[in-house]
Amino acid sequence: MEQKREELCITVEEMGRRIGVGRVGAYALAASKGFPALRIGKRILIPTDALRRWLDERAQGGSN
Numbered sequence: 001m002e003q004k005r006e007e008l009c010i011t012v013e014e015m016g017r018r019i020g021v022g023r024v025g026a027y028a029l030a031a032s033k034g035f036p037a038l039r040i041g042k043r044i045l046i047p048t049d050a051l052r053r054w055l056d057e058r059a060q061g062g063s064n
Contacts, residue, residue: 009038009045019055 010018016026027044030037036050 007048009047010051012037012044012046015046015051 012026012030013023015030016023019026021029029035030044030046034054036047036054038045038047
């Protein structure tokens with residue numbers, strides 16, 4: 001039986017799809033101060049655990 005592994009990081013496009021924003025909005029969010037994005041070469045990756053924490057903080061009224 002094969003287990004599905006969750007990715008450690010996702011692309012900006014995947015992050016946008018998961019949270020329901022378009023491509024332009026996802027890239028704007030990834031470039032915003034305090035957002036957990038990593039630049040590795042030309043790629044921008046979003047650690048999934050950090051994204052969840054970031055979203056939880058915003059949902060609880062944390063800073064932008």
